[in-house]
Structure formats: C-alpha cells, structure tokens
Amino acid sequence: MTVEPLAPPVARLIDALARLPGIGPKTASRLAFFFLRAPDELAQGLAQALQDLKAQTQLCAECFNVAETSPCAICANESRDHAVICVVEEPLDVLAIERTGSFGGVYHVLHGVISPIDGIGPEELKIAELVRRVQRRPVQEIILGTNPGLEGDNTAAWIQRQLQPLGMRVTRLARGLPVGGDLEYADVVTLARALEGRSEMR
Numbered sequence: 001m002t003v004e005p006l007a008p009p010v011a012r013l014i015d016a017l018a019r020l021p022g023i024g025p026k027t028a029s030r031l032a033f034f035f036l037r038a039p040d041e042l043a044q045g046l047a048q049a050l051q052d053l054k055a056q057t058q059l060c061a062e063c064f065n066v067a068e069t070s071p072c073a074i075c076a077n078e079s080r081d082h083a084v085i086c087v088v089e090e091p092l093d094v095l096a097i098e099r100t101g102s103f104g105g106v107y108h109v110l111h112g113v114i115s116p117i118d119g120i121g122p123e124e125l126k127i128a129e130l131v132r133r134v135q136r137r138p139v140q141e142i143i144l145g146t147n148p149g150l151e152g153d154n155t156a157a158w159i160q161r162q163l164q165p166l167g168m169r170v171t172r173l174a175r176g177l178p179v180g181g182d183l184e185y186a187d188v189v190t191l192a193r194a195l196e197g198r199s200e201m202r
Contacts, residue, residue, distance in 0.1 A: 010032055010033075010036065013032045013035070014028045014029050014032045015028075017031050017032060056068060058070055060072035060075055062075040062106075062133070063075050063106060063107045063108050063109060064108065064109040064110075064111060064126045064129065065091050065094050065107060065109045066091045074094075074106055074107060075106055080104055080105060080106050081104050081105045081106070082105070082106050082137065082139075083105075083138060083139055083140040083141070084104075084105030084106070084139070084140060084141045084143065085105060085106055085107065085108050085130075085133075085134070085139055085141070085142050085143070086103060086105055086106070086107050086108070086143040086145050087107075087108045087110060087130060087142060087143065087144050087145055087146070087159060088107060088108070088109055088110065088145045088146070088183065089109075089110050089111075089112060089113055089145075089146050089147060089152070089155075089183070090109065090110075090111065090112075090184070091109055092183070092184040093109075093145060093147075093182075093183040093184060094107050094109065095184070096183045096184045096186060096191060097145065097183070097191060097195070099188055099191075100188050100191050100192040100195065101192075102191075102192040102195050102196065103195055105141075105143070108126065108129075108130050108133065109126065110125045110126050110127065110130075110146070110155070111125060111126055112124065112125050113125070113146060113147070113151040113152055113154075113155040114151060114154055114155045114158055115151050122158055125155070127158070127159055127162060130142075130159065130162075130163075131162050131163065131166075134163065134166055134168065135166065139168050140168060140169060141168060141169040141170075141171060142159075142163055142168060142169070142170045142171070143171050143172075143173065143195075143198055144156040144159060144160065144170065144171065144172045144173070144201065145173050145183065147181065147182050147183055148173075148175065148180065148181065149180045149181075156172055156201070157201075160201045169200065170200070170201045171198040171199060171200055171201060172198060172199055172201050173194040173195060173198050174193065174194045174195075174196070174197030174198050174199060175194070
C-alpha cells in the first residue's frame with residue numbers, strides 16, 4: 001500500500017499554486033512550505049486579500065477596467081479628457097500607461113486579443129461595447145494600444161475597421177515598443193515616447 005507523503009491540505013495548496021501562471025510544481029512546493037512555516041498572520045492576510053479580490057472588485061461599466069466601484073475613478077474624473085480613449089488589452093496595461101504620467105484621457109479594456117488559434121474572436125472581447133461607447137458620447141480620438149505583434153496588430157486592424165464609419169481619428173501607439181513585448185513590461189520612457197509618437201491608422 002502506497003502512503004501519500006504529503007498531508008492532503010499541503011498537496012491541495014501545491015496543486016492550487018501550480019495552476020497560477022509562471023509557477024511550476026517546484027515553485028508551488030516551495031511556496032506551500034513557506035506558508036506552512038510562516039506566521040499565521042501572513043497566511044491569513046493572503047487568504048483575506050484573495051477573498052477581498054473577488055468580493056470587492058468589479059468591472060467598470062464604462063471602460064471595463066477592474067475597479068472597486070463603477071464607474072471607476074478614471075471614468076468618474078471629469079478633469080480627464082473623455083474625448084480621447086486609449087484601447088488596451090488588459091487592466092495591467094492601464095497601470096503601465098498611468099505610470100508614465102503622459103496620458104490624460106480615458107481607457108477601454110478589451111480583456112484579450114483576437115486569437116483564432118485560441119478560439120477567441122471579436123465577440124469574446126469588449127469591442128462591441130467600445131463601438132456603442134463612441135456612439136453614445138462624442139470622441140475625437142481612439143488610440144489603439146494593443147501589444148505589438150501579430151495578434152495585437154490584427155486586433156487593432158479589426159477595431160479600426162469597426163470605427164472607420166464613425167469618423168473619429170484612430171491612431172496606434174508608435175513603435176517605440178518592442179514587437180512581441182507586453183505593455184506591462186515596458187519602461188516608463190519607452191511607453192511615454194510611444195504615446196507621444198502615435199500615428200494615424202490607414
């Protein structure tokens with residue numbers, strides 16, 4: 001008869017941690033045993049933070065960024081330029097652009113990119129919501145801030161075709177960003193220059 005070497009609660013935690021992106025079985029095991037030896041307050045604090053994450057956050061009904069309230073603080077801020085919308089893939093991209101201090105408009109979060117290989121079409125993203133948004137309120141410029149690369153470029157081109165009949169200016173972040181890179185990993189100077197050097201989509 002084989003004896004399970006790990007107590008079931010430890011094994012369950014390792015299994016849960018190993019499902020997180022970027023964490024393999026070895027890292028999951030190290031983290032599990034770290035929490036096992038850590039003070040109770042640390043483990044309880046993490047557990048509470050995870051519960052609060054699910055219970056106290058929602059998507060902003062306007063921009064679909066993750067927020068505590070809807071509308072989010074950015075959408076509710078009347079000093080921001082609501083006539084300029086930067087369209088990004090993920091909430092982390094909003095954080096990256098906000099760190100530059102170079103953008104005074106508002107955002108629209110797609111929650112992904114068009115990726116036929118992964119079964120993600122335009123319907124799975126917040127593209128229809130973007131079109132309805134610009135139909136509701138006058139917009140001067142849409143900045144397409146999807147990540148450089150095949151999927152990001154294809155998504156930007158799709159959105160540009162949807163917005164073209166509506167007559168507003170559609171621009172794309174300049175290529176100061178590395179192709180294949182993600183906005184969240186770009187340094188502040190590169191991202192600021194990409195915003196400043198954005199170009200018209202044709």
